[in-house]
Amino acid sequence: MSIAKAATKATPYVFVGPAMLLLIAFGVLPLLVALVVSFTDMDISGLANWSNIGFAGTANYERLFADPDFGQAFGNTVFFALIGVPSVVIVSLAVALLLARSNSRFFRALRAFYFIPAITGIVAIALVWGYLYNTQFGLFNWLLSLVGLPPVQWLSDPLLAKFSVAFVAIWRGTGLNIIIFLAALQGVPKEYREAAALDGAGSWRTTWSVVIPLLRFAILFVTVTTVIAWLQFFDEPFVLTDGGPLGATTSMSIFLYKEGFRLNQFGYASAGSVVLFIVIALVTALQLRSRRADVEY
Amino acid sequence: MKSYIKAAAAAATLTALGLAVSGCSTGGGSAAEEGPLTVWIMGDSGANFEELVAPWVEESGTEVEVVAVPWDGIDERLTTAVASGSGPDLLQVGLSKLRTFADAGALMPLDDQLGDHPGLAAENFPDGIAGEASAVNGETVSIPWVSDTRVLFTRTDILAENGIDAPPATWDELRADAKTLAGRGEGQYGYYIPQWDSPLPVFMTWSNGGDIIDADGNVDFDTPEFDAAVDTYTGLYADGSVPTNSDFDQTQGFISGVAPMLISGPYLAKSIADSAPELEGSWTVSPVPAGSGSATSVFAGSNLAVWHNTDQVDQSLELLEYLSEPETQLEWFEINGELPTNVDALADETLLSDPLVQVYAEQLADARILPLVPNWDGGVGADLLTALNSIALNGEDRETAIETLITKSDGVSVN
Numbered sequence: 001m002s003i004a005k006a007a008t009k010a011t012p013y014v015f016v017g018p019a020m021l022l023l024i025a026f027g028v029l030p031l032l033v034a035l036v037v038s039f040t041d042m043d044i045s046g047l048a049n050w051s052n053i054g055f056a057g058t059a060n061y062e063r064l065f066a067d068p069d070f071g072q073a074f075g076n077t078v079f080f081a082l083i084g085v086p087s088v089v090i091v092s093l094a095v096a097l098l099l100a101r102s103n104s105r106f107f108r109a110l111r112a113f114y115f116i117p118a119i120t121g122i123v124a125i126a127l128v129w130g131y132l133y134n135t136q137f138g139l140f141n142w143l144l145s146l147v148g149l150p151p152v153q154w155l156s157d158p159l160l161a162k163f164s165v166a167f168v169a170i171w172r173g174t175g176l177n178i179i180i181f182l183a184a185l186q187g188v189p190k191e192y193r194e195a196a197a198l199d200g201a202g203s204w205r206t207t208w209s210v211v212i213p214l215l216r217f218a219i220l221f222v223t224v225t226t227v228i229a230w231l232q233f234f235d236e237p238f239v240l241t242d243g244g245p246l247g248a249t250t251s252m253s254i255f256l257y258k259e260g261f262r263l264n265q266f267g268y269a270s271a272g273s274v275v276l277f278i279v280i281a282l283v284t285a286l287q288l289r290s291r292r293a294d295v296e297y
Numbered sequence: 298m299k300s301y302i303k304a305a306a307a308a309a310t311l312t313a314l315g316l317a318v319s320g321c322s323t324g325g326g327s328a329a330e331e332g333p334l335t336v337w338i339m340g341d342s343g344a345n346f347e348e349l350v351a352p353w354v355e356e357s358g359t360e361v362e363v364v365a366v367p368w369d370g371i372d373e374r375l376t377t378a379v380a381s382g383s384g385p386d387l388l389q390v391g392l393s394k395l396r397t398f399a400d401a402g403a404l405m406p407l408d409d410q411l412g413d414h415p416g417l418a419a420e421n422f423p424d425g426i427a428g429e430a431s432a433v434n435g436e437t438v439s440i441p442w443v444s445d446t447r448v449l450f451t452r453t454d455i456l457a458e459n460g461i462d463a464p465p466a467t468w469d470e471l472r473a474d475a476k477t478l479a480g481r482g483e484g485q486y487g488y489y490i491p492q493w494d495s496p497l498p499v500f501m502t503w504s505n506g507g508d509i510i511d512a513d514g515n516v517d518f519d520t521p522e523f524d525a526a527v528d529t530y531t532g533l534y535a536d537g538s539v540p541t542n543s544d545f546d547q548t549q550g551f552i553s554g555v556a557p558m559l560i561s562g563p564y565l566a567k568s569i570a571d572s573a574p575e576l577e578g579s580w581t582v583s584p585v586p587a588g589s590g591s592a593t594s595v596f597a598g599s600n601l602a603v604w605h606n607t608d609q610v611d612q613s614l615e616l617l618e619y620l621s622e623p624e625t626q627l628e629w630f631e632i633n634g635e636l637p638t639n640v641d642a643l644a645d646e647t648l649l650s651d652p653l654v655q656v657y658a659e660q661l662a663d664a665r666i667l668p669l670v671p672n673w674d675g676g677v678g679a680d681l682l683t684a685l686n687s688i689a690l691n692g693e694d695r696e697t698a699i700e701t702l703i704t705k706s707d708g709v710s711v712n
Contacts, residue, residue, distance in 0.1 A: 044401040048379045135542035136549070151484075156542040158691060245492070245543050246687050261372055262675040264397070 031277065038270035047266065060271035070272065072247050073255035076162070080251060081230040083166050084173070088226050089219065092174040096181030097207060111182065118175030126239035129168050130155075133240075155241055158248035165249045169236045173229065177222045184218035185211070224287050231280050252276050333360030334612055337388035339368055339599060345633045353619045359612050379403055384604040386613045390439055391599050392431065393678070396669040398602065399433035405603040405610070406436040416618040422638050425596050425665055433669060434712075439600035440617055441638035443629070445562050446664045447496065447585060447594045448656055450569075452557035454579035464558075464583040468501065468529045471558065471586045475538035478557055487538035489547055489556035490530070492686055495678030496595040496667055497560065501526035503665060506590030510668045516677055516706040518699065525588065527685065527699065534689035541690055552576065560585055562597065566653055567634055582656045584663070596664040598638060636661070668711050680705045 038060055040046070046053035064070050099111055117125070132139045133154035141151040154164045188211055196206045212219075234253040237243055243250035243258065250258075256276065260269030338346045343365030350361050364385065366374050371394065378384035379401050390398050398404050411417055419428030422441045431439060449471075451464040459478055465471035475487025490497065502509055507522020517523075533539045540556060548565065550556035552573040559565075566582060585594045601620060603613045619625055626637030627645055636657055637643055649655055670677050684702035687693040 044376060044379055044397070047376065048382075048402045130544070134544050135540075136545065136555075153542050155544055156690075241543075246683055246691060258675065261376060263672055264372075264376065264401070 034270040034273050034277075037267055038274050040267045042267040042270075044264040044266075047264075056267060060268050061275075063268065064271050064275065069247060069250070070252075070255060073250045073252045076248070076250055077231060077233060077252045079162060080166055080169075080233050081227060083163070084170055084230045084233070085223065085226050087166075087170045088173045088177060088230075089223055091170065092177035092222065093181055093212075093215075093219065095174065096178045096185060097211070099178065100182060100185045111178075114178050115175045117172045120172075122172075122235045122239060125168065125172060126236070130240060133164055156245050158245050161241055161245055161248050165237050165240055168240065169230075169233065172236070173226065177226065180222055181215065181218055184215050188214050220287070220291050224284055227283055227287065228280055231276070231283065333362040334387060334609060334616060335362045335364060335385040336616075337364050337366050337374075337385045339366055339371065339389045339391065341365055341367075342633050342635075345629075348632060349625065349629055350616065350619070353616060357612070357615060359609075359616075361616070375401065375403065378604075382606065384606075386604055386607040386609050387616060388602055388604060389442060389599050390602050392426075392597060392666050393673045395431060395439060395600060395602075396433055397672050399436075399438045400671055403605055404433075404438040405605045405607070406438055407440070407603065407614075408437050410610070410614055411437065414614050414618050416621050417614070421621060421640060423640060423643070423661065425661075426598065426600075426638065431600060431666060431669070439602040440621060442599050442601040442620065443626075443635040444596070444598045444638050444643070444657075444661055445636065446596055446598075446657060446660045447500070447560050447562055448582045448660050449558065449560050449585050450551060450565060450580060450582055452551065452554055452576075452580050455554050455557040464581065465586055466583075466592070468504065468586045468588050472529065472532055472536065472538070475533060475558060476536045479536065479538040484555065486540050486550075486556045487536075487558060488533055489545060489550055489559040490533065490539050491547060491561075492543045492690075493682065495674070495682050496597065498523075498526050498530055498681055498685055499667060500585065500593055500595045500665075501529055501588060503593040504586065504588035504590055506588070510711055514711045516668070516670060516709040518681075518703050518706060522588075522590075527688070527695070529588070530685050531689045531695070539689075548572065551580070563634070563636065563653070563657055582653055584656065584660050591663060592660075594660050594664045596661065596666045598636075670709050670711055677706050677709055 039056060039058070040053050041056040041059070042053045095114060099107055099114070101107075131137070135141060135151055135153050135156060138154065140154060144150070144152060153160065155161050192210050192214070193206055196210050201209070232253050233251040234257070237249040237251060237254055238257070241249045243254045252272065253276070256269045256272045259265050259272065336346070336350075343363045346363050347361070350363075354361050368391070371391075375394075375398060384403065390404070407417070417440050419437075421427070423444075424430065426441045426444075428437060431441070449464055453464070455478065456462075456464070456474070459481065461474050461477065465474050471488065478487035479485060499509055502520075502523045502525075505522040505525045507520050507526075509516060509518060509520075509523060511517040534541070540550070545556070547556070547559055547561065548568050551559060551565070552569060569576060569580065584592045586592060601617055603610065603617070607613055621639060623637065623639045623642035623645065626639050626642040627648060629635060630637055630642075630648065636654070637645075637648075642648065643658055643661070649658060667673055667678075680702055684698045688695050688698050
C-alpha cells in the first residue's frame with residue numbers, strides 16, 4: 001500500500017479523532033468508572049485509600065430501590081418531565097411561529113428578547129426569581145396583596161414549589177428551542193405556502209397542515225433534547241430550593257448530588273446515576289424509534 | 298475484513314490515548330516540602346487571618362498562604378483534596394464536619410505531638426470541647442479554635458408593648474409569649490425557627506435533661522425528653538407563632554419586628570448592629586430557654602487540624618500553638634468577631650466588659666457539641682429536620698414521622 005493511499009485511508013480517523021478522544025475521556029470513561037464504582041461501597045475513606053473499597057455486589061441497587069427518598073426523587077423527576085417537556089415544546093413552537101410572521105425590526109428585537117433567559121447565568125436567575133417568589137417581600141405576593149389576596153408560599157408549599165421551580169425552568173428552557181424552531185422555519189420552502197395559499201388555505205390551515213408537519217424533525221430533536229434535560233433536571237431546584245421543602249423538588253440529579261457529594265457515598269450515588277442513565281437511554285431510544293419518516297411533498 | 302481490523306486498531310489507539318489523557322490528572326502529591334504553609338480558613342475571613350498570623354510569619358520566617366473556603370463549598374473541597382492527595386497543611390474544621398473529615402483520614406492524629414506543645418493541651422480549653430470531647434475514635438485530631446453558641450435574641454421594646462417584662466427563661470414561657478406576640482395581627486409572629494437549623498431540636502432535648510445519644514453511643518430518638526422537644530417544636534407551629542415560609546429572612550424579620558424572638562449565634566448581633574443601628578437598646582440577648590432541665594445550648598465552634606500528609610508537621614504545630622495563645626485569640630475576636638476557645642482568653646476582663654460577650658460566655662459554660670456521628674449535616678441532622686418539619690408544616694402524622702426518623706437513624710453511632 002502506498003503512503004498516499006494510507007494517508008487517504010487515515011483521513012477520516014484524523015477528523016473523527018479529536019471528538020472521539022474528548023467523548024471517550026469525558027463521556028464513556030466516567031460512565032464506565034461510575035458503573036464499576038456502583039458495585040462497590042466506596043466512600044470518602046475509599047477515595048483516600050483504595051484498599052478501603054470493598055466489593056458490594058448489587059447491594060447499592062437493592063438499597064436504592066428500597067429507598068423512599070429515591071422513590072420520591074424519581075416521582076418528582078417524572079412529574080417535572082411531564083409538566084416541563086410539553087410546556088417547553090409547545091411554548092417555544094408557538095412563540096417561534098409567531099416570531100416568524102414578520103421580519104421587521106421589532107420582531108428581530110423580540111427574538112433577542114426571548115433568547116435572553118437562555119444566556120443569563122443561572123445564579124442571577126435564581127437570585128431574581130427568589131426575590132419574585134419571596135413570601136415576605138416578593139413581587140408576586142405584593143401584586144396579590146393589591147387585589148386583596150393573601151400571600152402565597154411559592155417556594156415553601158411542597159406542591160406549589162414544584163410548579164414554581166418548573167416554571168422558572170420552562171421560562172429558561174424556551175429561549176434556545178425558539179431559535180432552533182426559527183431556524184427550522186427558514187427551511188420551509190416558500191413554494192409550499194404559496195401553493196397552499198393558491199388552494200385557498202388560510203393562515204391557520206397552512207400552519208397546521210403544511211408548516212408543522214414539515215417541522216417534524218425539528219420537533220423531534222427539540223423533544224428529545226428537552227426530555228433529556230428534564231430527566232437531568234438540576235440547576236433550578238438546586239439554586240432556588242435546594243431540593244426542598246421536604247424533598248418536594250428533589251429531582252434524581254439532586255438526590256445523586258446529595259448522596260454523592262454531601263454524604264460522600266460514591267458507590268450508592270453511582271448506582272443511582274447508572275439507573276438514571278438507563279432511564280434516559282431507554283426513553284430516548286423509544287422516542288427515536290417512534291420517529292416516522294419525514295413528510296415529503 | 299481488513300478494514301474491520303484497522304477500525305478496531307484505530308479505536309484501540311484512541312481509547313489508549315483517552316486513558317492517557319485522563320490519567321494525567323491523577324498524579325498529584327502532597328504539599329511542597331519547604332514552601333509556605335497553606336491554611337484553609339472557612340468563610341470570608343481570609344484577609345483577617347493573614348493579618349492575625351503576620352507577627353508569627355515575621356518571627357518564624359515561614360510564609361503562610363491563606364485560602365478562604367466558603368462554608369457551602371467545603372464538602373466538595375474536601376472530596377477533591379482527599380481524592381488528589383494534596384491538601385493544605387493546616388485547616389479550620391467546623392465541629393459538625395469534624396467526624397467526616399476524620400473518617401476520611403484527612404486529619405493527622407496529634408496525641409503523640411501534644412507532649413512537646415503544652416499550649417495545645419486539653420486543659421487550655423473548656424471541658425465541652427477539649428481533648429476527649431472532640432476526639433474521634435479516641436484520637437485527638439483537632440485543637441479548639443473559635444467558640445460559637447446560640448443565644449436567645451429578643452426585641453425588648455416589642456415584648457414590653459405586649460406586657461412581657463423579660464425575655465422568656467423557659468421553653469414554656471417562650472411558647473406562651475410567642476403566642477401573645479403572634480396575636481399582634483396578620484403577618485406578625487412571635488418566634489422564628491430556621492427550617493435548616495438541626496441543632497435546635499437537639500438542644501431542646503438537652504434542655505429537658507435528655508440526650509439523643511444513648512449510653513452505648515447510638516443515636517436514640519425514642520426518649521421522653523426528645524418527645525417533649527418535639528412537643529415544643531411542633532407546638533410553636535401549631536400555635537401559629539412561627540412563620541412557615543422557608544425563605545423567611547431572620548435578620549429582616551427581627552429588625553422589622555415581624556419575628557421579635559429568635560435563637561441565633563453572635564453573628565446575628567453583628568448584622569443587627571450593622572444594618573439597624575437605630576435599634577440599639579431595644580433588643581437584647583439572653584441564654585437559651587430551659588426545658589424541664591437546664592438552659593443548655595449548642596457549642597458550634599470550629600477547630601483547627603493538621604492535614605494528614607503534610608510535610609511541615611513542626612511548623613504547622615508551631616502555628617497551631619501560636620493560634621491557641623490567649624493573646625492571639627483575643628486579637629482574632631478584635632479583628633473578626635469570633636469568640637476565643639482558650640480558657641484564659643474567655644476569662645479576659647476586657648472581653649467580658651461587653652455585655653453581649655458576657656451572655657455568650659455564660660451560655661458557653663452551658664453548651665455542648667453535637668454528637669460526633671458520621672456526617673451530621675447530611676445524615677441524622679437532615680433526617681431530624683425532615684421529620685419535624687413534615688409534622689409542623691405538612692401535617693404529617695407525628696407517630697409515623699418519628700417512627701421513620703428512628704428507623705432511618707437506627708445503627709448510627711458516635712463510635
